[in-house]
Amino acid sequence: MNTPLARNLIVFTDLDGTLLDHETYAHSAAEPALGRLRELGVPLILASSKTAAEIIPLRDQLGFSHCEAIVENGSGILEPRDDGNQSEGTYQRLLQALNQIPGPLRQHYLGFADWSTEEVSARTGLPLADAANAKIRRFSEPGLWQGSEQGRDEFVAAARAAGLTVQQGGRFLTVSFGGNKAQRMMEIVKRHSKAGKPAFVVALGDAQNDVAMIEQADLGVIIPNPAHQQLPRLDGEAAGRIIRAASAGPAGWNEVIMSLLETAAKK
Numbered sequence: 001m002n003t004p005l006a007r008n009l010i011v012f013t014d015l016d017g018t019l020l021d022h023e024t025y026a027h028s029a030a031e032p033a034l035g036r037l038r039e040l041g042v043p044l045i046l047a048s049s050k051t052a053a054e055i056i057p058l059r060d061q062l063g064f065s066h067c068e069a070i071v072e073n074g075s076g077i078l079e080p081r082d083d084g085n086q087s088e089g090t091y092q093r094l095l096q097a098l099n100q101i102p103g104p105l106r107q108h109y110l111g112f113a114d115w116s117t118e119e120v121s122a123r124t125g126l127p128l129a130d131a132a133n134a135k136i137r138r139f140s141e142p143g144l145w146q147g148s149e150q151g152r153d154e155f156v157a158a159a160r161a162a163g164l165t166v167q168q169g170g171r172f173l174t175v176s177f178g179g180n181k182a183q184r185m186m187e188i189v190k191r192h193s194k195a196g197k198p199a200f201v202v203a204l205g206d207a208q209n210d211v212a213m214i215e216q217a218d219l220g221v222i223i224p225n226p227a228h229q230q231l232p233r234l235d236g237e238a239a240g241r242i243i244r245a246a247s248a249g250p251a252g253w254n255e256v257i258m259s260l261l262e263t264a265a266k267k
Helices: 028-040 052-062 089-098 117-124 128-134 149-161 181-192 208-216 249-265
Strands: 009-013 044-047 069-071 076-078 109-111 140-145 165-168 173-176 200-205 219-222 242-244
Touching: 009 181, 009 249, 028 249, 044 052, 044 181, 052 069, 052 076, 052 128, 069 181, 076 181, 089 140, 089 173, 109 173, 117 128, 140 149, 149 165, 165 208, 181 200, 181 208, 200 208, 200 249, 208 219, 219 249
Parallel strands: 009 044, 009 200, 044 069, 200 219, 219 242
Antiparallel strands: 069 076, 109 140, 140 173, 165 173
């Protein structure tokens, strides 16, 4: 595989099950690699189903508040140093569109707007304070389908007919007005690329909603996640453009990024 000079590198990463442990949400195992990225000034773009309200404190804690983040599964971009005070108008329009779906279908789809903070906490494993932030949405509505498989297909068709996008993530079925991690990634890459010095893009993820991002990167990294079915073999793996980490979660993330940076330093 081609390896970049560190100064041209830009890293995009999923969070839950990738940079963050699927069960504990801890990232301590990835701290050595995170520290090196900070030292080298390599942009780290968090790309997650999480909301801006959730991402802002985490991005600050990781030391990358100067970087963009992709929020709500690619439904929007959190700008550098955004303080979280943007309008929720898009979300309200989304809920209105969702509520236009016929009742017999709509009643089987329950999302964050339907749940209390305590229910969101129970369904995600998040502490109450974090669950409250997860409910402060701007661009999308995650939820669970609680009907039949046929009903689910009919619900998805009705949502799409209403101009909505439906995407299955690691935990939730998410409804939005469109956009995904890969599209937002390429928007951000254009911002960071300089004339004659294109960025070398690395993307790491563990779930189906990360595949497009992984496939469009110069180097895609699949992080194993024992909590769900592993991703099938992707086309880029044969050529070495997509690799699989040996370890799950932040430990595997750390191993891959440290190896990449060590190789780049030798060039």
